[in-house]
Amino acid sequence: MDDDTGALPLKEDFSAWYNDLLWRAEIMDVRYPVKGLYVWYPYGFAIRKFVYQRLRDLLDRDHQETLFPLLIPEQEFMKEAEHIKGFEDEVYWVTHGGKTPLDVKLALRPTSETAIYPMYALWVRSHADLPIKYYQIVNTFRYETKQTRPLIRLREITSFKEAHTVHATWEEAGEQVEEAIRIYSEFYDGLCIPTIVSKRPDWDKFPGADYTIAVDTIMPNGKTLQIGTVHHLGDHFSRTFNITFEDKNGERKFAYQTCYGISERSIAALISIHGDDKGLVLPPAVATFQVVIVPITIGTRHEDVIAAAQKLSSILSAAGIRVKLDTREMRPGAKYYWWEIRGVPLRLELGPRDLDAGKVMAVKRTGGKTAVDLATAPEEITHMLCEITENLRARAEDHTRTHLCPANSIDFLKNTLDKGNVAVIHWCQDRGCGESIEEQTNGSILGTDVRSPYVPAVEGICIACKKPGKPTIVGRAY
Amino acid sequence: MDDDTGALPLKEDFSAWYNDLLWRAEIMDVRYPVKGLYVWYPYGFAIRKFVYQRLRDLLDRDHQETLFPLLIPEQEFMKEAEHIKGFEDEVYWVTHGGKTPLDVKLALRPTSETAIYPMYALWVRSHADLPIKYYQIVNTFRYETKQTRPLIRLREITSFKEAHTVHATWEEAGEQVEEAIRIYSEFYDGLCIPTIVSKRPDWDKFPGADYTIAVDTIMPNGKTLQIGTVHHLGDHFSRTFNITFEDKNGERKFAYQTCYGISERSIAALISIHGDDKGLVLPPAVATFQVVIVPITIGTRHEDVIAAAQKLSSILSAAGIRVKLDTREMRPGAKYYWWEIRGVPLRLELGPRDLDAGKVMAVKRTGGKTAVDLATAPEEITHMLCEITENLRARAEDHTRTHLCPANSIDFLKNTLDKGNVAVIHWCQDRGCGESIEEQTNGSILGTDVRSPYVPAVEGICIACKKPGKPTIVGRAY
Numbered sequence: 001m002d003d004d005t006g007a008l009p010l011k012e013d014f015s016a017w018y019n020d021l022l023w024r025a026e027i028m029d030v031r032y033p034v035k036g037l038y039v040w041y042p043y044g045f046a047i048r049k050f051v052y053q054r055l056r057d058l059l060d061r062d063h064q065e066t067l068f069p070l071l072i073p074e075q076e077f078m079k080e081a082e083h084i085k086g087f088e089d090e091v092y093w094v095t096h097g098g099k100t101p102l103d104v105k106l107a108l109r110p111t112s113e114t115a116i117y118p119m120y121a122l123w124v125r126s127h128a129d130l131p132i133k134y135y136q137i138v139n140t141f142r143y144e145t146k147q148t149r150p151l152i153r154l155r156e157i158t159s160f161k162e163a164h165t166v167h168a169t170w171e172e173a174g175e176q177v178e179e180a181i182r183i184y185s186e187f188y189d190g191l192c193i194p195t196i197v198s199k200r201p202d203w204d205k206f207p208g209a210d211y212t213i214a215v216d217t218i219m220p221n222g223k224t225l226q227i228g229t230v231h232h233l234g235d236h237f238s239r240t241f242n243i244t245f246e247d248k249n250g251e252r253k254f255a256y257q258t259c260y261g262i263s264e265r266s267i268a269a270l271i272s273i274h275g276d277d278k279g280l281v282l283p284p285a286v287a288t289f290q291v292v293i294v295p296i297t298i299g300t301r302h303e304d305v306i307a308a309a310q311k312l313s314s315i316l317s318a319a320g321i322r323v324k325l326d327t328r329e330m331r332p333g334a335k336y337y338w339w340e341i342r343g344v345p346l347r348l349e350l351g352p353r354d355l356d357a358g359k360v361m362a363v364k365r366t367g368g369k370t371a372v373d374l375a376t377a378p379e380e381i382t383h384m385l386c387e388i389t390e391n392l393r394a395r396a397e398d399h400t401r402t403h404l405c406p407a408n409s410i411d412f413l414k415n416t417l418d419k420g421n422v423a424v425i426h427w428c429q430d431r432g433c434g435e436s437i438e439e440q441t442n443g444s445i446l447g448t449d450v451r452s453p454y455v456p457a458v459e460g461i462c463i464a465c466k467k468p469g470k471p472t473i474v475g476r477a478y
Numbered sequence: 479m480d481d482d483t484g485a486l487p488l489k490e491d492f493s494a495w496y497n498d499l500l501w502r503a504e505i506m507d508v509r510y511p512v513k514g515l516y517v518w519y520p521y522g523f524a525i526r527k528f529v530y531q532r533l534r535d536l537l538d539r540d541h542q543e544t545l546f547p548l549l550i551p552e553q554e555f556m557k558e559a560e561h562i563k564g565f566e567d568e569v570y571w572v573t574h575g576g577k578t579p580l581d582v583k584l585a586l587r588p589t590s591e592t593a594i595y596p597m598y599a600l601w602v603r604s605h606a607d608l609p610i611k612y613y614q615i616v617n618t619f620r621y622e623t624k625q626t627r628p629l630i631r632l633r634e635i636t637s638f639k640e641a642h643t644v645h646a647t648w649e650e651a652g653e654q655v656e657e658a659i660r661i662y663s664e665f666y667d668g669l670c671i672p673t674i675v676s677k678r679p680d681w682d683k684f685p686g687a688d689y690t691i692a693v694d695t696i697m698p699n700g701k702t703l704q705i706g707t708v709h710h711l712g713d714h715f716s717r718t719f720n721i722t723f724e725d726k727n728g729e730r731k732f733a734y735q736t737c738y739g740i741s742e743r744s745i746a747a748l749i750s751i752h753g754d755d756k757g758l759v760l761p762p763a764v765a766t767f768q769v770v771i772v773p774i775t776i777g778t779r780h781e782d783v784i785a786a787a788q789k790l791s792s793i794l795s796a797a798g799i800r801v802k803l804d805t806r807e808m809r810p811g812a813k814y815y816w817w818e819i820r821g822v823p824l825r826l827e828l829g830p831r832d833l834d835a836g837k838v839m840a841v842k843r844t845g846g847k848t849a850v851d852l853a854t855a856p857e858e859i860t861h862m863l864c865e866i867t868e869n870l871r872a873r874a875e876d877h878t879r880t881h882l883c884p885a886n887s888i889d890f891l892k893n894t895l896d897k898g899n900v901a902v903i904h905w906c907q908d909r910g911c912g913e914s915i916e917e918q919t920n921g922s923i924l925g926t927d928v929r930s931p932y933v934p935a936v937e938g939i940c941i942a943c944k945k946p947g948k949p950t951i952v953g954r955a956y
Contacts, residue, residue, distance in 0.1 A: 031600060032593075034551050034584065039597055042542035042612060049543070064520035065527070069634050070617055071570075073512050089576040092549075094586065097621030098567040106512065108572065115510075119517055122509060134520060139548055139617070143575030156547050 008341065011277050014221040018272060019150075025280045025342050027271065028150045036148035036155030043288055043342065044267075048159060050286035051267055052137060054190055055161055058183050063133040063163060068115045070139070071106040077114045080240045086207025087111075090143045108141035113208070113233075113259065116164050117241035124255055126246045127168055131176070135163035151268035152225065152478055159264040166243060166255045173232055173256035177213060180230040180260040181451075184215050187262070188227070192283050192393040193217055193269050194400040195227070196422075196455070198447025198473050201434055206259075210234035216446055216475070217269050218403050222420030224446060224475035227269050230260040273396050280343025281365050283392050284385040289324040291316060291381060292339045293360075296332050296351035309350050312360065312377060319378035321385070340365065345388045346381065348372075366391040404454045407474075410463055414441040417476055424450070426460030426469035433464035437474065446473040486819065489755050492699040496750060497628075503758040503820050505749065506628045514626035514633030521766055521820065522745075526637060528764035529745055530615060532668055533639055536661050541611040541641060546593045548617070549584040555592045558718045564685025565589075568621045586619035591686070591711075591737065594642050595719035602733055604724045605646055609654070613641035629746035630703065630956055637742040644721060644733045651710055651734035655691060658708040658738040659929075662693050665740070666705070670761045670871040671695055671747050672878040673705070674900075674933070676925025676951050679912055684737075688712035694924055694953070695747050696881050700898030702924060702953035705747050708738040751874050758821025759843050761870050762863040767802040769794060769859060770817045771838075774810050774829035787828050790838065790855060797856035799863070818843065823866045824859065826850075844869040882932045885952070887941055892919040895954055902928070904938030904947035911942035915952065924951040 008024060009016040022028045027044030040048065056065065071094060078084055092108040095101060109115055116134075124132065140160045144153055163180065167173040181197055188195045195215045205212035206229065215228035235254040238244070243255045274281040284290045295309040306327065313325040324344070326335050332349070339347060349361040359371045362381065366388050372380045407413035407423040416423045427433060427445065434445050448470045450457070455471055462469035486502060487494040500506045505522030518526065534543065549572060556562055570586040573579060587593055594612075602610065618638045622631055641658065645651040659675055666673045673693045683690035684707065693706035713732040716722070721733045752759040762768045773787040784805065791803040802822070804813050810827070817825060827839040837849040840859065844866050850858045885891035885901040894901045905911060905923065912923050926948045928935070933949055940947035 029597060029600070031597070032547055033554060033596060034547065034549055034582075037547035037549060039547065040545040042544045045542075045544050048545075064523075066520045066523050067518035067526075067636055069510055069512065069515035069517065069636075070619075071512055071515060071634065076511060091576060092572045092584075093574040094570045095573045096571040098569060100621075104512075106570075118511060119507060119509070122507070141548075143578075156549065158545055158547075 008277065008279055011220060011275060014219070014272070017275070021271065021275060021279060021341075022150055025271075027267075027280075030150055034155070036144055036153075038150045038154070040158070046288040047270070047282065047286055048264065048267060050288070051191065051270065052159065052161070054285065055187055055262065056137075058187055059135055059161075059163065063135050065136065066134045067136050067138070068112055068119070070109055072109055072115045074105040074107065076118055077107045079114065080208050080237060082236070083113065083208040090145070092141045092143055109138070110140055110142050111160075111261070112136070112138070112140070112162055113164070113237055117237050117243060120164075120166055121241050121243045124166055124243050124245050127248055130166055130168050130245060130255065131172065132166040133163065133176075134165075135161060137161045149478075151264045151271075154264075157263050159267075160261060161263070162259060162261040164257065164259045166238075166257050168245065168247065168253075168255065170234060170256045173234075173258050176258045177230050177232050177260075180258065181213055181215070184228045184230070184260070184262065188215070188217070188266075190285055191266070191270050192389060192396050193227070193266075193273055194397050195452075196224075196400070196404075196446075196473060197451040199449040200229075200447045201429075201431070201445050203431060203434075204445075206231040208233060208236050210236075214447060216473070216477075217273065218400050218422050218475075219269070219272050219478070220399070222403055222417075222422065222476070224422055224444075224477045225265060225269055226477065227265045228260070228262045231258060233257040233259060273399070274392050275343070279341030281392065282343035282345055283389055284345045285389065287322065287343065287345050289322050289344050290385055291321055291323045291346045291348060292335075292344045293323065293325045293348045293350060294332050294335045294339075295325075295327065296349055298352060301352040301355075305350060305352060305355060308355050308374075312348070312350065312374065315378060316381065319382065321378070321381065346384055348381075364388055364391075366395075401454050404452070408463060410437065410440050413437070413443065413463060413474060417441055417443045417474070422473060422475040424455050425463050425472050425474055427472040428462035428465055428467045428469045430462075430465065433462055436464050441474065442476065443474045444477045446475050446477065448472045486755065486757060489698060489753065492697070492750070495753070499749065499753060499757060499819075500628055503749075505745075505758075508628055512633070514622055514631075516628045516632070518636070524766040525748075525760065525764055526742065526745060528766070529669065529748065530637065530639070532763065533665055533740065534615075536665055537613055537639075537641065541613050543614065544612045545614050545616070546590055546597070548587055550587055550593045552583040552585065554596055555585045557592065558686050558715060560714070561591065561686040568623075570619045570621055587616070588618055588620050589638070589739070590614070590616070590618070590640055591642070591715055595715050595721060598642075598644055599719050599721045602644055602721050602723050605726055608644055608646050608723060608733065609650065610644040611641065611654075612643075613639060615639045627956075629742045629749075632742075635741050637745075638739060639741070640737060640739045642735065642737045644716075644735050646723065646725065646731075646733065648712060648734045651712070651736050654736045655708050655710050655738075658736065659691055659693070662706045662708070662738070662740065666693070666695070666744075668763055669744070669748050670867060670874050671705070671744075671751055672874050673930075674702075674878070674882070674924075674951060675929040677927040678707075678925045679907070679909070679923050681909060681912075682923075684709040686711060686714050688714075691927075692925060694951070694955075695751065696878050696900050696953075697747070697750050697956070698877070700881055700900065700954070702900055702922075702955045703743060703747055704955065705743045706738070706740045709736060711735040711737060751877070752870050753821070757819030759870065760821035760823055761867055762823045763867065765800065765821065765823050767800050767822050768863055769799055769801045769824045769826060770813075770822045771801060771803045771826045771828060772810050772813045772817075773803075773805065774827055776830060779830040779833075783828060783830060783833060786833050786852075790826070790828065790852065793856060794859065797860065799856070799859065824862055826859075842866055842869075844873075879932050882930070885941070888915065888918050891915070891921065891941065891952060895919055895921045895952070900951060900953040902933050903941050903950050903952055905950040906940035906943055906945045906947045908940075908943065911940055914942050919952065920954070921952045922955045924953055924955065926950050
């Protein structure tokens with residue numbers, strides 16, 4: 001780690017804050033010698049581990065984890081016309097093995113439809129095989145020509161969770177889309193990250209899909225970040241890859257499919273939304289350490305205090321709390337700073353006077369200081385961790401609520417976006433109107449059929465053509 | 479899954495048995511349309527998950543998990559001369575992003591020294607930063623020209639655990655080598671896989687290492703499989719990548735390094751060593767399901783039996799046992815066959831008569847049938863799972879012991895290898911003698927400094943030149 005050569009920028013200078021925090025909190029090192037590829041520090045990787053374990057736990061209820069190869073032969077990759085068009089400019093190609101040119105070029109998966117579906121064609125035989133609900137967590141690759149950003153726009157997405165399901169009917173696939181949205185909502189709620197779910201306009205759907213439902217969140221600078229997508233694939237891919245099944249009447253039919261993904265953008269959102277001017281603030285559910293104990297020792301009482309801190313650490317560990325006892329030879333203040341920037345939700349300060357009083361001082365990373373009885377520490381601390389979670393959730397919800405603003409005219413919409421907000425407009429869903437709105441405001445139509453407690457589902461007048469329109473989210477997107 | 483079109487070959491026809499078992503037990507599908515790349519079925523992936531979780535648990539005691547990029551720029555990859563020579567023929571190269579040729583070719587990591595060590599050069603500053611003990615579990619790539627085999631010889635190694643450590647002195651790095659061997663021994667002992675640890679001859683060490691200690695196991699056909707390696711890298715890489723630290727006296731010094739790896743060959747060994755003519759046999763520690771309950775229902779008692787089976791399933795789950803209740807509409811015999819081939823360690827058969835007697839019939843996959851009291855089922859079944867583990871360990875140890883044969887002459891050595899055994903010879907460690915032995919017997923000198931309870935550490939006479947020699951393992955290696 002580099003030496004600390006100054007203070008963290010204020011969070012209102014979001015881009016500088018974000019880049020600085022990533023290395024100060026030891027999340028990612030951006031100095032890897034290839035553009036768009038980054039290194040996970042162990043501290044950041046531990047957060048990733050907890051976040052993805054939650055995602056696995058949610059999916060494992062009725063999905064199964066699997067693993068497909070990274071390399072996709074050119075002929076498979078090129079099979080689905082719309083899909084290729086969506087990806088051909090950003091696919092990395094392996095052309096040589098050793099010094100030998102390969103007979104068939106191999107694509108690094110940008111996403112795995114074309115790796116998985118030829119196998120599904122072998123696996124699906126009868127209606128009794130359906131539904132199939134598999135997922136994998138893998139690295140995927142995009143030759144991004146836009147500016148790259150750690151965790152947000154990458155050339156190696158290191159942590160792509162992609163699920164691929166197969167169903168007997170279009171309707172069942174549609175129900176699975178809804179189920180995926182429920183899973184993603186639960187996942188993000190567990191991370192205290194507010195979400196806005198909407199249906200992407202047709203020109204922005206996944207290449208080869210019937211429709212795409214997206215999960216966005218509002219970042220501290222008011223830009224929106226797409227942190228999950230769910231695609232109804234209809235039977236496009238099953239026709240291309242010949243995924244058929246025999247139905248109950250013995251007829252052979254094409255299957256219907258969905259796919260849905262989440263990447264390490266989930267962690268970009270986690271860091272960005274909860275962090276503050278002092279650094280990271282981690283929800284206890286995914287904190288590397290949920291509690292840090294800082295012993296404050298003076299002279300002769302050193303051993304007493306250390307012994308008590310060790311005992312407290314053991315008791316908290318036994319209660320299932322991830323606790324770090326920091327016995328390094330540093331000033332307590334330097335330790336506070338160290339763990340604050342790393343976002344540990346709760347700090348316990350234990351000195352001789354606390355010990356004599358049978359207490360420990362608990363300092364919440366979200367604010368507030370309380371003396372806690374050592375005798376009842378596990379219960380009280382578990383309770384405080386819940387409070388911190390609720391603080392974070394409330395703060396984040398508040399940010400979303402106050403940054404979602406209705407806009408009734410193009411001018412007002414532009415103004416809303418310029419001020420760092422996300423707008424709710426009405427739009428007639430005509431592509432011409434959509435493009436006109438986007439061009440005039442430098443915004444993106446994120447979607448219609450909005451699911452958000454802050455967006456009432458009432459019809460209105462399209463801000464471009466004045467015909468009847470539906471509630472629509474417009475933002476400046478990452 | 480394909481329909482079952484015949485019986486599993488006998489295990490004595492090992493290669494046919496192995497290939498057949500992989501798909502019948504739903505471990506890997508070999509039909510992916512690129513040579514040397516395979517697909518993990520969910521059932522196989524679950525085994526992988528349990529195996530790698532054990533490995534993580536062992537390493538996490540004093541290592542930290544991290545994640546580095548897959549793509550290595552040509553100039554970094556080409557820095558260490560010996561290392562390149564070892565890998566240049568088998569590296570996949572990415573040359574294009576979209577339709578654009580890349581300015582710098584990118585290697586798919588065959589192993590990550592050249593990805594990780596430029597970062598270590600940035601991270602290591604002072605003796606206080608040492609030791610560093612990081613690991614990652616990643617996919618790596620080798621353009622194998624030899625015959626590929628699922629889990630054994632792959633073009634995409636999907637599950638490479640590689641650890642990379644940095645130390646202040648050569649001796650400390652040497653101690654870390656010993657620690658890594660202890661970790662690997664404990665890991666394989668947990669999987670009931672016997673290991674033979676030895677020091678590879680100089681010409682077979684890792685490209686760029688001072689020395690390599692390898693972990694081999696004896697496969698059912700008598701061939702040896704390398705299932706782990708530990709390398710003392712000396713200061714070769716630290717000199718190339720400029721990994722230096724300031725010691726306590728303020729002097730700048732090159733660091734010393736080790737690296738050590740385990741791949742999905744651990745799972746190839748697990749499957750091969752424990753499996754039998756009926757299919758997979760999984761040690762309970764890593765079994766997808768440790769217990770399967772098969773209700774045997776006849777007419778009116780159907781609901782009673784199912785209710786009792788569900789209750790038993792809940793009780794066992796609550797006791798921390800991974801249990802599968804199989805209520806599919808199939809004959810019990812077909813279910814027995816299904817779960818036997820998939821290696822579930824313990825089968826519980828529950829019928830009306832068992833229920834009346836307050837019993838359940840427990841059938842061990844390793845042989846033996848016992849009626850167990852429903853009232854004390856969790857304790858008895860936990861105990862039986864331990865017995866199965868011990869059965870597997872004893873059986874595997876026995877195989878190793880009886881297949882490790884001393885050989886005092888070249889002829890006898892060749893004969894020993896031809897009979898499907900691994901030989902213990904004495905060898906003077908001269909390369910000429912080594913090559914002569916290998917050529918005459920079509921065997922490989924696996925190593926000296928052998929650590930195995932079955933190989934006494936007594937000096938002898940080199941079977942090639944009759945000079946003094948050390949105990950040495952010779953085998954036919956995968």
